[in-house]
Amino acid sequence: MRKLDRATCPAPACLGTYTHGAHTWGDVSSDHKREIRAQLIAMQGHCCAYCEGDVVSLGQHIEHFRRKSLHPALSFDWKNLFSSCDQRSSCGHFKDRGAEAYDISDLINPCDEDPDTFFIFRADGTISIRKGLSLLDQRRAAETLRVFSLDAKWGRLRAMRKAAVSGYLDDADAAFNEGWSLDEIRAFFQMELEIAQDLPFCTAIRHVLTERE
Numbered sequence: 001m002r003k004l005d006r007a008t009c010p011a012p013a014c015l016g017t018y019t020h021g022a023h024t025w026g027d028v029s030s031d032h033k034r035e036i037r038a039q040l041i042a043m044q045g046h047c048c049a050y051c052e053g054d055v056v057s058l059g060q061h062i063e064h065f066r067r068k069s070l071h072p073a074l075s076f077d078w079k080n081l082f083s084s085c086d087q088r089s090s091c092g093h094f095k096d097r098g099a100e101a102y103d104i105s106d107l108i109n110p111c112d113e114d115p116d117t118f119f120i121f122r123a124d125g126t127i128s129i130r131k132g133l134s135l136l137d138q139r140r141a142a143e144t145l146r147v148f149s150l151d152a153k154w155g156r157l158r159a160m161r162k163a164a165v166s167g168y169l170d171d172a173d174a175a176f177n178e179g180w181s182l183d184e185i186r187a188f189f190q191m192e193l194e195i196a197q198d199l200p201f202c203t204a205i206r207h208v209l210t211e212r213e
Contacts, residue, residue: 001108001110001115001119001144001148001150002110002115002202002203003110003114003115003116004043004049004110004111005043006043006078006079009040009043010039011039012032012035012036012038012078013035014028014031014032014035014036015036015076015078017032018075018076019076020072020074020075020076023075023076024072024075025064025068025076036062036081037060037062037083040062040081040082040083041083044083045198047198047199047200047201047202048060048084048085048091049083049084049091049110050084050085050090050091050092050110050148050150051085051087051090051148051150051157052200052201052202052203052204053085053087053157053160053200053201054200055083055084055085058085058086058087059085059086059087060083060084060085061083061084061086061092061093062081062082062083063082063083063084063091063092064080064081064092065080065081065107065109066080066104079111082110087156089154089156090148090149090150090154090156091148091149091150094147094148094149095148099146099147099148099149102143102146102147103143106140106143106144106147107140107143107147107148108140108141108144115203116203117130117137118133118137118140118141118144119141119145120207121161121203121207121208122204122207122208123162123165123169123208124158125157125158125159125160125161125162125163125165125204126158127145127150127151129141129145160201161201161204164199164200164204164205165201165204165208168189168192168196168205168208168209171188171192172189172209189209193205193206193209193210
């Protein structure tokens with residue numbers, strides 16, 4: 001999960017043609033859903049808002065952060081929409097159908113808060129809750145991992161994150177073994193980070209290359 005900036009992408013004009021009370025999400029046309037997805041991709045890239053997996057390979061759906069069945073008035077609210085992968089074992093589908101009861105205010109919204117404040121992604125594909133958080137924020141971080149099924153115990157995502165960072169670790173080892181200077185290594189990985197910022201699992205890549213505790 002990474003910080004997203006919705007201000008960079010205005011609401012699709014088509015959302016203004018639907019009104020709570022007069023319409024349901026089922027009334028949204030295929031063309032309008034394509035328009036919404038295109039704008040979400042402009043904000044997120046081709047990465048799931050939650051796991052950061054590649055939605056081209058994992059599939060995708062328009063996800064309501066606050067479930068439209070419980071919050072119908074937010075069905076057409078641009079601030080409530082994300083692009084989520086289509087996997088049933090994690091992310092939007094799991095939140096709505098697989099997770100046990102939760103309080104939506106406990107979940108970290110990647111447009112409203114910076115997930116970096118709460119999590120550290122590790123080279124082995126695991127996610128740790130940062131030290132020094134308040135008890136409330138520790139609970140919110142743990143609940144976000146649980147409700148979206150992002151926790152390290154879920155082997156599929158852990159393996160995908162580990163695979164995403166492994167090549168960068170190999171490059172780091174090679175650079176050290178070849179005697180590169182620290183300045184050369186920093187410059188190389190700065191360039192790699194700029195390239196990786198739009199790749200799947202970019203937060204895991206960035207944390208492995210830059211985080212120090």
